[in-house]
Amino acid sequence: MIKTIESINGVVRMIDQTRLPTEKVFVDCTTIEEVGQAIQTMIIRGAPAIGVAAAMGVSLGADVITATNFDDFYRAMEQQCEQLGKSRPTAVNLAWAIKRMKQVAKDSRHLPIPELKSRLKEESLTILTEDIKINQAMGQHGQTLVENDNVILTHCNAGALATAGFGTALGVIRASVNAGKNIRVLANETRPFLQGARLTAWELKEDNIPVKLITDSMCGFFMRKKEVDLVVVGADRIAGNGDVANKIGTYMVAVLAKENNIPFYVAAPVSTLDLSLSSGDQIPIEERSAEEVVVINNKRMAPEGIEVAHPAFDITPNNLITAIITEEGIARPPFTDSLKAMAQKK
Amino acid sequence: MIKTIESINGVVRMIDQTRLPTEKVFVDCTTIEEVGQAIQTMIIRGAPAIGVAAAMGVSLGADVITATNFDDFYRAMEQQCEQLGKSRPTAVNLAWAIKRMKQVAKDSRHLPIPELKSRLKEESLTILTEDIKINQAMGQHGQTLVENDNVILTHCNAGALATAGFGTALGVIRASVNAGKNIRVLANETRPFLQGARLTAWELKEDNIPVKLITDSMCGFFMRKKEVDLVVVGADRIAGNGDVANKIGTYMVAVLAKENNIPFYVAAPVSTLDLSLSSGDQIPIEERSAEEVVVINNKRMAPEGIEVAHPAFDITPNNLITAIITEEGIARPPFTDSLKAMAQKK
Numbered sequence: 001m002i003k004t005i006e007s008i009n010g011v012v013r014m015i016d017q018t019r020l021p022t023e024k025v026f027v028d029c030t031t032i033e034e035v036g037q038a039i040q041t042m043i044i045r046g047a048p049a050i051g052v053a054a055a056m057g058v059s060l061g062a063d064v065i066t067a068t069n070f071d072d073f074y075r076a077m078e079q080q081c082e083q084l085g086k087s088r089p090t091a092v093n094l095a096w097a098i099k100r101m102k103q104v105a106k107d108s109r110h111l112p113i114p115e116l117k118s119r120l121k122e123e124s125l126t127i128l129t130e131d132i133k134i135n136q137a138m139g140q141h142g143q144t145l146v147e148n149d150n151v152i153l154t155h156c157n158a159g160a161l162a163t164a165g166f167g168t169a170l171g172v173i174r175a176s177v178n179a180g181k182n183i184r185v186l187a188n189e190t191r192p193f194l195q196g197a198r199l200t201a202w203e204l205k206e207d208n209i210p211v212k213l214i215t216d217s218m219c220g221f222f223m224r225k226k227e228v229d230l231v232v233v234g235a236d237r238i239a240g241n242g243d244v245a246n247k248i249g250t251y252m253v254a255v256l257a258k259e260n261n262i263p264f265y266v267a268a269p270v271s272t273l274d275l276s277l278s279s280g281d282q283i284p285i286e287e288r289s290a291e292e293v294v295v296i297n298n299k300r301m302a303p304e305g306i307e308v309a310h311p312a313f314d315i316t317p318n319n320l321i322t323a324i325i326t327e328e329g330i331a332r333p334p335f336t337d338s339l340k341a342m343a344q345k346k
Numbered sequence: 347m348i349k350t351i352e353s354i355n356g357v358v359r360m361i362d363q364t365r366l367p368t369e370k371v372f373v374d375c376t377t378i379e380e381v382g383q384a385i386q387t388m389i390i391r392g393a394p395a396i397g398v399a400a401a402m403g404v405s406l407g408a409d410v411i412t413a414t415n416f417d418d419f420y421r422a423m424e425q426q427c428e429q430l431g432k433s434r435p436t437a438v439n440l441a442w443a444i445k446r447m448k449q450v451a452k453d454s455r456h457l458p459i460p461e462l463k464s465r466l467k468e469e470s471l472t473i474l475t476e477d478i479k480i481n482q483a484m485g486q487h488g489q490t491l492v493e494n495d496n497v498i499l500t501h502c503n504a505g506a507l508a509t510a511g512f513g514t515a516l517g518v519i520r521a522s523v524n525a526g527k528n529i530r531v532l533a534n535e536t537r538p539f540l541q542g543a544r545l546t547a548w549e550l551k552e553d554n555i556p557v558k559l560i561t562d563s564m565c566g567f568f569m570r571k572k573e574v575d576l577v578v579v580g581a582d583r584i585a586g587n588g589d590v591a592n593k594i595g596t597y598m599v600a601v602l603a604k605e606n607n608i609p610f611y612v613a614a615p616v617s618t619l620d621l622s623l624s625s626g627d628q629i630p631i632e633e634r635s636a637e638e639v640v641v642i643n644n645k646r647m648a649p650e651g652i653e654v655a656h657p658a659f660d661i662t663p664n665n666l667i668t669a670i671i672t673e674e675g676i677a678r679p680p681f682t683d684s685l686k687a688m689a690q691k692k
Contacts (some may be wrong), residue, residue, distance in 0.1 A: 022650045105588040189639070189648075191537060191561040197640065197648040205649050215537040215639060216563040217595025221660040224597060249563025251570060252602060293535070293561060294543065297643040302535075302543040302582045303367045303551050307558045314567040 004049050004161050005056070007125060010063070012056045014044045017161060017195075021202035032061030032080050039087040039094070042193065046162020047236045047272055048131050051093030055086055055124035058101040060081060062120045070109045073116070077105060089284040090245055090313045091236040092274045097127060131164035134269045137327040139175025142232070142267055145323070145330070146176040146183065150229040153219055153257075155188045156247035157199035158234025158267065167266040168201060169232040172325060177209055185211040186228060188219055190247060192293045192310065216249050223260040231257045232325075235268035242318035242335025243280025245267075248311055254320035263322040270326050270346050273339055281314035288312045350395050350507050351402070353471060356409070358402045360390045363507060363541075367548035378407030378426050385433040385440070388539065392508020393582045393618055394477050397439030401470035403430055404447040408466045416455045418460070423451060435630040436591055436659045437582040438620045443473060479509035480615045483673040484514060485521025486615055488578070491669070491676070492522040492529065496575040499565055501534040502593035503545035503614065505579025513602060514550060514613040515578040523555055531557040532564055532574060536593060538639045538656065562595050569606040577603050578671075581614035586663035588681025589626025590614075596656055600666035609668040616672050617690055619685055626661035634658045 002024065005014045012029040018041065019025050027043050029035045035057030038044050044053045061080040067073040081098045088094060104123045108116050146152065152173055156162075159170035166174060176183050185204055190196035197213055204211040214222065222228050233254055237245040244250070246264050257264040277283060290308035294301055302308070324331040324338075328345040331338035350372065351360045358375040364387065365371050373389050375381045381403030384390050390399045407426040413419040427444045434440060450469045454462050474609035492498065498519055502508075512520060522529050531550055536542035543559055550557040560568065568574050577599055583591040590596070590612050603610040623629060636654035640647055648654070670677040670684075675690040676686035 006659055022646065061515075066663075101374075176508065188563075189537070191535070191563055194647050201652045202649045205652060210653075212655055213648050214655050215594070216561070217537055217598055218655060218657060218660075220598040220601060221594060221657055224661075235348070248561070248567060252563055252566040252598060255566060255605045256598060259605075293559065297645040299643040300368065301540050301643075302559050305546045306547045306551060307556075308558050309558055309564060311564060311567055314564075314570075 003165060005044060005052055005128070007056055012060060014038055014053065016043050016071050017045055017199060018042055018168060020198050021296070029057070030060065031064070032084055033058040036084045036087040047091035047093040047234065048163040048168065048269060049090065049161070050091050051097040051271060052128045052131055052164050054084060054094050054097040055101055055127045058098060059121045059124040068113060071241060074105055077102065088286060090286045091297070093271050096271045114132060118123045128164045131269070133168055134327040135163055135166035135168060135171040136175070138267055138269065138325055139166065139171040141330050142172030142265070142325040143175040143179050145180070145263070145265060145325070146172065146181060146230065148181045151180070151184045151186060151227055153186045153188070153222070153228045153231045153253070154200060155196065155233050155250055155253050156190045157195040157203070159200055159203045161199050161203060162234060168234045168269065170200065172267050173209065173233050174207065183209065184284055185209060186219070187211050187213050188216045188249065188253070189213060190249060191216055195247070216252070216346055219253055222254040223256050230261055230263045230265060232265045232267055235266050235272050236313055237283050238266070238268060238273050238324065238339065239277040239283060240275040240336055240339060241279055241335065242321055242339060243323060244316045245283040245285070245313050245338065246279060246316065248314050251314040251316045254316045258320050264320060265323055265325055267325040270328060270342055273343055275340065275343055276315055280317065283315060285314070286312040350391060350510060351474070353402055358406060358636055360384060360399065362389050363391055363545060364372065364388055366544050375403070376406065378403040378411070378430055381406060382430045382433040391585070392503065393437035393439040393580065394509040394514065394615060395507070396434065396437050397443040397617060398430060398474050398510050400440050400443040401447055401473045404444060405467045405470040405472070408463050410459045414459060419459055419474055420451055423448065434632060436632045439617050446473070465609060477615070478512055480515060480673040481509055481512035481517040482521070484613055484615065484671055485517040487676050488518030488611070488671040489521040489525050489527070491609070491611060491671070492518065492527060492576065494527045496527070497530045497532060497573060499532045499534070499568070499574045499577045499599065500546060501542065501579050501596055501599050503541040503549070504537045505546055505549045507549060509582060514580040514615070516546065518578050518613050519555065520553065527554065530556060532565070532568060532682045533557050533559050534562045534595065534599070535559060536595060537562055541593070562598070565599055566602040569602050569608055574608055576609045576611060578613055581612050581618050582659055583629050584614060584619050584670065584685065585623040585626045585629060586621040586682060586685060587625055588667055588670060588679065588685060590662045591626060591629040591631070591659050592662065594660050595625045597660040597662045600662045606667050610666060611669055611671055612667055613671040616674060616688055619689055621686065621689055626663065629661060631660070632658045647689045
């Protein structure tokens with residue numbers, strides 16, 4: 001499996017997810033600005049992967065700060081972080097990683113600046129390795145919800161490519177396979193960015209996990225035919241009450257799952273929880289470019305001048321969610337209590 | 347407005363709907379086989395338009411039958427029709443048009459063969475002009491369900507391009523606009539064939555009816571935000587109990603409408619009713635090529651060797667349908683009774 005992101009001799013290398021699966025091209029970022037750009041243009045995407053990239057970006061930024069005392073250093077770092085924090089609004093892991101890096105700087109204020117920079121770099125690498133372990137733990141909890149011969153529907157890509165490795169929703173699938181269960185996956189193509197067709201199908205094929213690709217509009221058809229046993233998706237931000245922001249279309253999948261009495265699970269690390277929000281309605285929804293909807297492979301598919309909407313995420317209300325799988329265990333309703341308990345275990 | 351289909355000096359001319367809106371190219375069919383091919387490859391599509399094309403195709407076929415007595419003529423006609431009837435399985439209007447043309451032949455068995463051929467041609471033109479009148483009547487009934495300032499969501503293209511003109515679902519929208527109502531349309535792009543992005547957006551723009559294009563996965567988002575007042579879609583076949591076969595994704599829209607207490611209307615001519623079927627589960631669902639899902643604008647979007655499903659239609663069960671709008675009036679539940687009444691008015 002190709003690495004989603006890694007740090008090589010001061011260079012942050014990412015696989016360009018806008019060009020998979022037809023082209024395997026890597027993008028090297030040497031500045032925090034380049035990392036912000038890579039996040040904004042979705043060269044790297046997926047809430048946990050964005051968190052790792054952000055931490056590595058903060059370290060790249062810190063490396064070029066010329067200040068010789070902590071206060072000046074920290075002021076410069078804060079400015080850089082503010083800019084980076086604007087690259088994408090919905091996934092809270094971006095803010096979470098930046099906050100963690102800033103805290104590390106503050107906790108290490110006594111160190112000489114060069115050592116402080118090393119400490120930040122070390123922390124960014126820790127976030128990467130932690131992320132893989134978190135996903136493996138999440139997978140272990142999640143696979144207890146999966147039975148042999150289950151068909152699992154997923155939306156978007158919450159896989160190795162959305163994380164430092166192993167994946168969240170696809171981590172649950174991988175852990176189920178590793179536990180000896182026979183699993184088949186139904187993957188929504190996930191318009192407009194086609195993360196399902198391009199990334200999930202590719203990842204699962206690489207791991208020899210049987211996958212069938214469908215358009216988003218087909219998932220209800222297969223649910224109604226009783227050909228889906230459960231749904232697992234990732235999350236970009238989870239409010240204190242369990243409302244989940246995730247890729248546009250997730251709400252559609254959840255409503256169809258409820259109509260067909262199919263369990264709907266969300267797999268996400270505790271870093272995706274935003275307990276400062278009491279409801280999903282407070283989560284900012286990114287509106288992306290209309291071009292991403294109407295231009296496919298350099299060809300415009302709709303008439304010129306047509307108005308287009310492009311909310312990149314939606315909110316799935318907590319009443320549609322069976323359980324939220326985290327690295328600390330499985331949270332069930334009422335989520336206001338169970339999610340708080342997960343966060344406190346950290 | 348460009349004509350969907352017309353007969354010019356013995357040639358059946360259709361606008362090539364696979365190439366709209368970027369290219370306006372016409373296809374001329376001079377044989378029944380070419381018409382069947384045009385239906386199969388979706389140069390012409392939409393249940394009522396398929397019916398009109400089929401009738402014109404039958405007339406083209408009849409023209410070249412060399413038999414000199416009725417029995418031989420009818421046997422040859424039946425063979426041609428059997429082949430044409432296989433071009434697409436789901437829309438019942440194909441079988442309906444063929445049956446009607448065969449009945450006309452039988453009713454005119456006393457005529458000399460050349461006159462019989464003229465009679466068949468005349469009938470095919472009658473079906474075309476009738477279809478437009480039917481859609482206008484449907485629009486009149488349907489527009490009584492629409493209020494000023496409504497936002498109407500539609501899926502696929504049930505417009506002028508899906509009929510001989512005016513449209514079924516879009517006919518209801520056009521009639522509402524003609525009645526002086528201020529209407530805005532939200533159009534699902536309708537993967538994989540993108541009839542919404544390519545055809546509905548184009549048609550409505552040509553008529554200056556405000557339209558916003560979204561991916562199929564976004565419609566739930568806008569319903570939950572209370573930005574949709576009602577849904578109107580077309581149909582390819584309606585069973586006696588009111589179960590509706592329509593473009594894949596229609597079921598998804600209906601479930602989301604129910605969850606959000608939004609009326610869900612189907613607009614279709616009586617010729618789309620198949621009262622011989624007691625339930626939608628008996629309607630054959632066409633499985634089309636996987637290529638139509640994974641290849642977009644000549645570029646493959648998913649890894650080679652991935653399994654792909656492509657059911658082109660789905661069944662929306664009657665309990666999700668608020669009413670069915672026909673040219674004979676508005677049918678409400680229980681549909682077993684109300685649809686029978688509509689058919690008997692004919």
